[in-house]
Amino acid sequence: xxxxxxxxxxxxxxxxxxxxxxxxxxxxxxxxxxxxxxxxxxxxxxxxxxxxxxxxxxxxxxxxxxxxxxxxxxxxxxxxxxxxxxxxxxxxxxxxxxxxxxxxxxxxxxxxxxxxxxxxxxxxxxxxxxxxxxxxxxxxxxxxxxxxxxx
Ligand code: ABT
Ligand code: MG
Numbered sequence: 184x185x186x187x188x189x190x191x192x193x194x195x196x197x198x199x200x201x202x203x204x205x206x207x208x209x210x211x212x213x214x215x216x217x218x219x220x221x222x223x224x225x226x227x228x229x230x231x232x233x234x235x236x237x238x239x240x241x242x243x244x245x246x247x248x249x250x251x252x253x254x255x256x257x258x259x260x261x262x263x264x265x266x267x268x269x270x271x272x273x274x275x276x277x278x279x280x281x282x283x284x285x286x287x288x289x290x291x292x293x294x295x296x297x298x299x300x301x302x303x304x305x306x307x308x309x310x311x312x313x314x315x316x317x318x319x320x321x322x323x324x325x326x327x328x329x330x331x332x333x334x
Pocket of ligand 1: 195243276277278296297299300301303304
């Protein structure tokens with residue numbers, strides 16, 4: 184079944200510890216996006232390595248995996264027009280110091296190794312990451328009645 188674009192968005196262990204789950208969900212909801220899946224979980228080392236496979240071998244890879252597996256993350260799938268690119272814009276740049284105020288990292292973060300949240304960087308990455316983190320039956324397709332005022 185066809186559905187609008189989807190992105191994998193994950194609040195990292197630092198964002199969960201800082202109790203920013205509600206704040207972050209609220210930003211995506213208010214922008215007009217729709218939550219189709221969510222779970223609080225502590226990722227295994229294997230899952231973290233698969234998620235960040237593109238960085239395997241880089242000097243920050245091992246600390247990155249250690250960080251991501253250090254406690255619960257809040258994994259989500261969001262849906263809506265241009266969610267991948269718009270989600271990255273709402274999140275801000277990789278380095279919080281390059282992130283504009285108004286973005287999540289620009290409002291709440293100061294360190295690249297504690298940058299609070301992940302968002303897929305392309306539609307292909309999103310499809311790969313959604314499959315990696317969620318079973319197909321856990322993705323909920325639903326129609327909010329307010330959507331007529333957004334599109
Ligand atoms: P993610 O959403 O976590 O993938 O971050 P983003 O796509 O903005 O940035 P990338 B390049 O994918 O970085 C992945 C994680 O690696 C950390 N990192 C990155 C470093 O610690 N040092 C570096 O020099 C680079 C390039 C930051 C990212 N996550 N965390 N935490
Ligand atoms: Mg990335």
